[in-house]
Amino acid sequence: MTEMVEELLKPQEEEWLCNSNEALTIWFFEPSTDPDQEFDSAQVYPMFTYSIFGDKEQIYGYKNLEITLKFSSGSFATYFDVRYSDKIPDVSSTSIADNVIDKVKTLIPNDYITNFDTFLQTVNENAYSFKPMGEKITEYRLEEGKDIIYEIYRATFNTPRFKEYHKRFQILVLFYIEAGTYIEEDEKWETMLLFERKRIGDKYIYSLVGFCTMYNYYFYNREECVNNIIDRTNNKVPVSERVNEGKVIPEDIRLRISQFLIFPHVQGKGHGSKLYQTIYKYVLSNSRIKELAVEIPNDSFEVIRDKNDLLYLREQKAFEGLAAPVDKKTIDSLRRKYKLNKRQLLRCLEIELLRKLNKSDAAAYKAYRLQVKERLYNWNKEILKDIDRDERIEKLEETFKSLVEEYQDILLKYN
Template structure:
């Protein structure tokens, strides 16, 4: 009987459910370059909302629900409003509508705007008053866009105005980066900010295009001669206990070496597909090469779209530098390590690029050469998956490595079709 009642209630419950990705709309507003209209706006939808509304990405208790977040394209001043045609009555504890207002309010700064006219006024004022914060690193132009300059700035949480600005744009991490979370206002974070700069009339206005957050980790260099008795912090660092700022060795201060790790990398959806991701990544990499303290660039957990940007730019740069010139499998580990240190790659990415380039130059009709390549790649795959593979029998291990190798070569061949 209970099951029958639940089945009867099911259709009624479903009419109060909606998809949270569809319910949320995100808008970017700026003054228009068209003299016949005051503002230009672009509407997009979030890619992810599960961190706000649960794994099923559903909101309960409303009909025709629309959650609007509108941003001034430069200052990121925020307009927030919730609308719906009907809301389920709170007749019992099991039928209470989700509190969407409070869920969003927890994620945006308290200075959000609820009056749309005031928001538009803010868009107008901010457009001509807002200027990027931080240290300008570089600028570039795109061939197809006239009179538009893109500028990249570096900021930390000590940079004036950045803390407040970060609070405004950080919600985009939840919407567009899978498993993305807010970061702490730690002094070791730094952020690259990408802005569009264009002229309207006799003035320039800035629009926020994207960003990358990076964390400075201590890089323990085994090649440095450090007397650990005089610097016990080094021992703790090796054991992953504490970060090291400086150590004393024979009366000299040894500056901290850094592993810079990319954490969040995002170009906003309405400006994707123009090459901004590559430009931002290239700027970060040049910054790494120019900074003597940074010994390695790594990435937290690269998703497919970022890995594509990274592979493309790393491969083209290493080719330009002739980093793998004359190498054939098997490549000596000392040579690999020397190249890795010179170009400040982490080991996984350097080996990935090396394997792609070796495959590109490989004569597949040469059985001995192909075997040498296969064994080098399989050795790397085994070492990286040793903990899993060691517990299975030899025949199955061989088969697993064969399958993984073939899948990887297929992936590499697809990359080479794009960037051969």
């Protein structure tokens, strides 16, 4: 009898359910360069909302639910609104509607705006007073002759105005970065901010179009640690503890990219590559930074990373004259020089070796295959060691063939 009642209730329950990705819309507003209209706006939808509304990305208790977040493109002043045509009556503890407002309120600054006219007024006022914060690193144009410039700034949580600003745009991490979470306001975080600057009349306005958060980890160098032990026996000071003018020199660091996002309405124009190139150049120019790493890169970021690392290393002739097998000493030297972590350096090396490989040369192809398989085995040793020899050989061969296909696809794009 209970099962029959539950079956009868199901259709009624479903009419109060909605997909949270579809119910929520995000807008970016800024003054228009078109004299015939006051504002330009771009509407987008989130890719993910599970961190707010649960793994099923469903909201219960409403009909025709509309959740709206609108941002001033520069200052990120926030408008928040929730509307619906009907809400389920709270007749029992099992039919209470989800508290949509509270779920979103906890993730945005307290000074959000609920009146749309007030929001538009704020957009207009903020547009001409807002300026980027932090240290300007570089600028670029996508099209010569156009009066639109893109500027990249570096900021930390100690940078004036940045802590408050970060609270405004960080919600986009939840919407567009899978498994993305808010970061703590730790002084070891630094952020690259990408702004668009364009002229309206005789003034300039700035719009945030992307950002990258990076964390400074201690760079553990096994070779240096051994030397430090020897130095201690000779009463010398280890590198990480040297003193200059009464100040301890900061330890060497591994800079790890954590969150990398170009906003959806400006994607596909090359901004991702420009931002990554700026970060990599910053790493190469900073003597403290010994390695650039990435925290669990997704597929779209891997494309940006592979493309730009390959083109830069090719431009530098980093792999000139190399053929498999490449010895460990050479690999370590390249890794230190170009400050890429070992996996990425080897990935780029393998792609370039494949590009120059004469596949009709059986000995050369065997040497390449063995080098790649050795790397694959070392990377997956814990999994493979428990598999019998014949299956291990088969698995490595399958993985090798799949990887070569992936490399060939990359080479078709960037040969």
